[in-house]
Amino acid sequence: MEVHIPDLFDLKKIADSGQCFRAVSRPDGTYRFITGDQVLYIQKAPDGCYRVSCSQEVWDRVWRPYFDLERNYREISAAIPEKDAFLRRAAQAGAGIRILRQDPWETLVTFIISQRKSIPAIRSVVEMLSERYGTAVHVSGETLHTFPTAAQMRDVGEEDYIACKAGYRAPYLCDAVEQVLSGRLDLEKISALPDDQLIAALEGVRGVGVKVANCVALFAYGRAACAPVDTWIRKIIQQEYRGRNPFDRYGAAAGIMQQYFFYYAQSHKAETA
C-alpha cells in the first residue's frame, strides 16, 4: 500500500535519532520499525509518498500516531525566532525527525539501559532481550522478536540481565518489572497526569533519574514540552547558550527542539568535541 505524508518526514533521521533502538535500514532504502507486536516496512516513493507493508487500518491506528503525523513540524520549525540562529541551523539539519510515540514499557526499559552506554551498545542489549524473552513473529521471510512485556520478564533474574550485557543496570530492570507487575506503577494510568507528576511517578523506579524520566515522557507519552538534558545537550548549552538553558523559552515544543539539538550534535561529533 502507499501513503502520502505532506509534512517533514525523513526515515533515516528518524531511525538514527536515538529515540528507538530497533529500527534498521536495508540497502534498498527500506526501513523496518517495530512497536508492540507490529512490524512495518516502509520505503520512500516520489512526491511525498511512501510504500508501506501494512493495511490502511493499521497505518491509521498504529503508525500515524507512532510517527506523530498529526503534528505539523513545518509550522513548528518556521516559528523558531530568527534570533536563535543556532536552533534554526539545528532544525534545518534535523528537518524530518519526528518525536516518536512509543510503547511506554519498552521506552522505560530501553532508557534505563541507555544510561552510560553508547547507542550501538544499547541496541545490542535491547536486541538480546527481545530475542530471549520476546515473542517470535514471522514476517516477510524473517523471524523477529517483539520487545518483551513486563509479564514476559517476570521470572528474569539479575544474572540473566547481566548475561544480556545490562551490567549494573540489572537490578534496575528487576525493579521496573516488579513495580509494573505489582501495579505500584501503572503505565496506563499515569498517562493522565500532568508532565511534572508523570515524571515524578517514573522517577519512582530505581535507576530512573530526571534524564531518563524526561525521555520516557517525551518519547512514549508524547509530552513535547519535556526536554531531556544529556551530555550532548549540556555541551550545546555551554557552547552555544553561555550556560543558560534555553528550553524554558521553547515552551510546548521544547522536546522537539531538544531532538534537533541532539541530532545536530550527533552528526557533528568531530566539531563539537
Next chain:
DNA sequence: TATCAGGGCCTAG
C-alpha cells in the same frame, strides 16, 4: 593491546 568515554544514577560525605 591499552585507553577512553558513552543519551546517568545511586550512595556517601
Next chain:
DNA sequence: CTAGGCCCTGAT
C-alpha cells in the same frame, strides 16, 4: 550539593 563508582562496549 559534589564526588566517586559502576558494568560493559565500541572506537581509536
